[in-house]
Amino acid sequence: MITIKAQSISVSPYSAYGIGEQLFDGNTEQAGMGGISTVPTNPFGQSANFSNPAANQSLRMTNFNASGSGTNYTFKSLTDKENTGRFNISNISLAFPVGEKGSFGLGFQPFSALGYDILNSTERNDLKQNVQLKGNGGLNSLHAFYSRNLAKGFSLGLRVNYLFGELTRNEILAVDGASLAVDYSNKSNYRGAQFTLGSMYTKRIGKTKNLYVGATYTLGTNLRTDVTDLTTSYTFVGSAKASVDTISIFRSDNAKTKLPQTFALGTSYTKDNSWSIGAEAKYNTWSDFRQPVLGNSSTSSNVDYKNNVRLGVGGYWIPDYNSYKSYFNRVIYRAGAYYQTAQFSINGTDVDAYGATLGFGFPIGKQNDASMMNVSLEYGQRGKTSNNLIKENFIGVKVGFDINDIWFRKRVID
Numbered sequence: 001m002i003t004i005k006a007q008s009i010s011v012s013p014y015s016a017y018g019i020g021e022q023l024f025d026g027n028t029e030q031a032g033m034g035g036i037s038t039v040p041t042n043p044f045g046q047s048a049n050f051s052n053p054a055a056n057q058s059l060r061m062t063n064f065n066a067s068g069s070g071t072n073y074t075f076k077s078l079t080d081k082e083n084t085g086r087f088n089i090s091n092i093s094l095a096f097p098v099g100e101k102g103s104f105g106l107g108f109q110p111f112s113a114l115g116y117d118i119l120n121s122t123e124r125n126d127l128k129q130n131v132q133l134k135g136n137g138g139l140n141s142l143h144a145f146y147s148r149n150l151a152k153g154f155s156l157g158l159r160v161n162y163l164f165g166e167l168t169r170n171e172i173l174a175v176d177g178a179s180l181a182v183d184y185s186n187k188s189n190y191r192g193a194q195f196t197l198g199s200m201y202t203k204r205i206g207k208t209k210n211l212y213v214g215a216t217y218t219l220g221t222n223l224r225t226d227v228t229d230l231t232t233s234y235t236f237v238g239s240a241k242a243s244v245d246t247i248s249i250f251r252s253d254n255a256k257t258k259l260p261q262t263f264a265l266g267t268s269y270t271k272d273n274s275w276s277i278g279a280e281a282k283y284n285t286w287s288d289f290r291q292p293v294l295g296n297s298s299t300s301s302n303v304d305y306k307n308n309v310r311l312g313v314g315g316y317w318i319p320d321y322n323s324y325k326s327y328f329n330r331v332i333y334r335a336g337a338y339y340q341t342a343q344f345s346i347n348g349t350d351v352d353a354y355g356a357t358l359g360f361g362f363p364i365g366k367q368n369d370a371s372m373m374n375v376s377l378e379y380g381q382r383g384k385t386s387n388n389l390i391k392e393n394f395i396g397v398k399v400g401f402d403i404n405d406i407w408f409r410k411r412v413i414d
Contacts, residue, residue: 163191
């Protein structure tokens with residue numbers, strides 16, 4: 001029997017694997033279009049794109065973004081069902097043009113998250129054994145990009161992420177009715193750089209339409225990982241631990257965690273200030289993923305990492321961007337969908353994911369600066385209840401503010 005317990009800060013039980021659940025690294029408007037991020041998703045070009053740094057060809061104002069994300073989860077096993085949720089700051093960034101052909105940006109966002117509490121109970125010969133799996137922590141990203149328009153319609157860009165953070169996993173074994181428990185604990189600290197190369201080509205078609213083609217390549221990287229494995233035993237006095245005894249301890253300050261390469265290719269067809277439709281494919285070499293051995297932990301013994309693909313489609317529509325009669329005619333309406341093949345299999349069962357998204361861009365401030373409050377909604381599903389796994393349904397909401405203004409302009413007249 002598997003029991004899922006809610007936590008105050010919680011993410012998917014599948015975050016137990018790898019470096020935790022990887023969080024969406026794009027902005028709110030991209031999230032509303034099925035996660036498409038290699039091509040422009042802002043009709044006015046005034047939203048910084050950190051996913052593909054080359055997709056900032058039209059950035060002409062300083063853009064400040066602050067975003068938050070909330071998700072409600074329903075976890076279901078064959079015998080249990082639990083609801084829980086989380087909220088986190090998902091993005092803070094600043095980007096601005098550099099000269100006539102360049103752009104530069106700085107940002108911060110969570111990269112991955114760990115937060116689960118699962119109780120697995122088995123019974124043999126009237127003896128009930130409980131294994132509690134717990135995890136918390138996450139990795140963060142400090143990042144910067146530079147983009148350069150090299151020729152008419154063609155640009156290249158580079159993004160650098162500095163990843164850092166700590167993940168803690170506990171596996172507690174106890175026999176029902178006995179006062180003795182064994183706690184296996186793994187604490188890992190990560191830090192290292194990750195690089196993404198981006199390119200984009202824009203082809204003008206007629207007087208009002210554009211074809212965009214964008215591509216990115218994220219290099220595989222090795223994160224330095226400081227690991228502490230600690231196994232202890234203890235007894236309970238009421239609910240408190242007592243007689244704690246260290247069974248074993250292991251430390252390593254020179255371990256490596258290998259992150260995979262990512263290839264992405266996207267395209268979109270747009271009409272100026274009116275509509276856009278696009279598609280994107282991402283390929284991740286998760287079979288290359290390596291991490292320090294977690295000693296006696298069972299969470300890594302039954303998982304097989306696999307290369308996976310994420311396919312997304314999406315678009316936006318503006319009824320009348322220049323309307324003076326109706327505010328809602330100037331709202332940007334977005335929609336999309338995605339499907340992601342398994343990043344790993346557990347007990348031989350693939351853990352796929354899919355979802356659908358909606359989004360809205362509400363103009364704020366002055367009409368000519370394209371400042372927006374963006375909202376995106378997502379419904380998705382991951383996993384299944386077969387083979388002793390957990391089925392996960394989730395509803396997510398993201399809210400982001402893009403504030404645009406003209407900074408760093410040299411005065412012509414004092």
